[in-house]
Amino acid sequence: MMLTEKEVEHIAQLARIKLTEKEKDKFKRELSSILDFVKKLNELDTEGVEPLYQTTGIINALRSDEHRKDFEMNEDLNEKLIGQAPHKENRFIKVGSVLKK
DSSP, X not given: OOOOHHHHHHHHHHTTOOOOHHHXXXXXXXXXXXXXXXXXHHHSOOTTOOOOOOSSOOOOOSOOOOOOGXXXXXXXXXXXXXXXXXXXXXXXXXXXXXXXX
């Protein structure tokens, strides 16, 4: 299944990236190849095959959350930090937009 250039441009727009003509051609081929591979995987008979959720056997490698006093709210420090911000509104620092359409 070969993707069209329009489809690649749509995917690039969703990913918020700009592609050169050379990159569009490259991704058209690569994404089409990936979709062909997924199509082959979808054709496999998986009847009776148990789903594989993970392979390491590790259940949980994260520590439990714990309360730390050094991260408690310090109003004086908060006011000093927010006071240094060039743009603020009430107790919040205002930043520019990250994503633009």
